[in-house]
Amino acid sequence: MQKQRFFDLTLPELTQAVKALGKPGFRAQQLYRWIYSLQTQDFAQMTNLSKDFRSEMPTLFDFTLPEILKVHKSVDGTTKFLFNVGSNKSVEAVIIPSRDRLTLCISSEVGCNMACKFCYTGKQKLQRKLETWEIVGQFVQAARTLTPDQRLTNIVFMGMGEPLDNCEAVFKSIEILHSTWGYNVSRKRVTISTSGIVPMMPKITEAGVRMAVSLNGVNDQVRSEIMPINRKWPLAELLEACREHCRVSGDKVTFEYVLLKGVTDSLEDAKALYHLTKSVPCKINIIPFNEHPGSGFYRPAEETIVRFQNEMIRLGAHVLRRKTMGRDIYAACGQLTTAASSTQTQASL
Numbered sequence: 001m002q003k004q005r006f007f008d009l010t011l012p013e014l015t016q017a018v019k020a021l022g023k024p025g026f027r028a029q030q031l032y033r034w035i036y037s038l039q040t041q042d043f044a045q046m047t048n049l050s051k052d053f054r055s056e057m058p059t060l061f062d063f064t065l066p067e068i069l070k071v072h073k074s075v076d077g078t079t080k081f082l083f084n085v086g087s088n089k090s091v092e093a094v095i096i097p098s099r100d101r102l103t104l105c106i107s108s109e110v111g112c113n114m115a116c117k118f119c120y121t122g123k124q125k126l127q128r129k130l131e132t133w134e135i136v137g138q139f140v141q142a143a144r145t146l147t148p149d150q151r152l153t154n155i156v157f158m159g160m161g162e163p164l165d166n167c168e169a170v171f172k173s174i175e176i177l178h179s180t181w182g183y184n185v186s187r188k189r190v191t192i193s194t195s196g197i198v199p200m201m202p203k204i205t206e207a208g209v210r211m212a213v214s215l216n217g218v219n220d221q222v223r224s225e226i227m228p229i230n231r232k233w234p235l236a237e238l239l240e241a242c243r244e245h246c247r248v249s250g251d252k253v254t255f256e257y258v259l260l261k262g263v264t265d266s267l268e269d270a271k272a273l274y275h276l277t278k279s280v281p282c283k284i285n286i287i288p289f290n291e292h293p294g295s296g297f298y299r300p301a302e303e304t305i306v307r308f309q310n311e312m313i314r315l316g317a318h319v320l321r322r323k324t325m326g327r328d329i330y331a332a333c334g335q336l337t338t339a340a341s342s343t344q345t346q347a348s349l
């Protein structure tokens, strides 16, 4: 009999699997608690399970997790993990500390087909979509490196890949990480960032998680130039999907807006961005471009960045400048890549 992957299973699925083995269903809750909440895979410690069940466990389920190939710690506290996902491929996840939270930026695919021009990952076509256990596994492995007083509080799907291009595994992994018997990560502390696959956006609303949209262009001409997906789902459709999310969920959308020197950073762009987004309950993260080799784009001067932000504030927008973290280890947005030999990483914005 082929073993089921433990980290692929939601609690109802594990309950079903446990019952099929002739065990009471509540054993699934106990297992979830040991593995996720108490973070042990040492079956000897699981003393509320029968000895027989404990000894059978490795033969019943496959507990494989993605192997950590490298860990890089930044001087600003950011930690980047490089995971082996087989066939000489790797993905990355990044722990980003801030005052009151510990956020894990997670990958959903190896490579990405969206081909955003400013993005390091977008330079590589999609190689494959990650499976549920590989997404959950990034969280489990990262969580196990923390000290007992630390806890991952937030998840952002802003790592490698477009999460709405891999809906099944992404939403199932959220279900698993949300379980109250496991890590119990609140849905409101999970953010899915999309480049704008409009037909899939209602799934974010249905899942009860936060929506971020990588906007980056204030009109269809500029946006289509730097984000080819805009040719399929232009701004009017994208913004309508955002308004619908806000209407149904009562949440705000976060718009990510990357400042590219001479492309998206003028005062006219700031005004246009304000007028474009004012009909959507939102906040806007402006992200000065993190330069990477061969991108053909440049980071604006500091005074240009400040002027852009000040203009947005003057107009009344809720705008924040995203603090750039992990630049010394290439863990900042737009710097994640997939080559196993590389030390760089990319994030969808």
Ligand code: SF4
Binding pocket: 112, 113, 114, 115, 116, 119, 120, 121, 122, 123, 159, 160, 161, 162, 194, 195, 214, 347, 348, 349
């Ligand atoms: S920014 Fe996100 S959606 Fe665009 S190519 Fe990069 S990973 Fe893909």
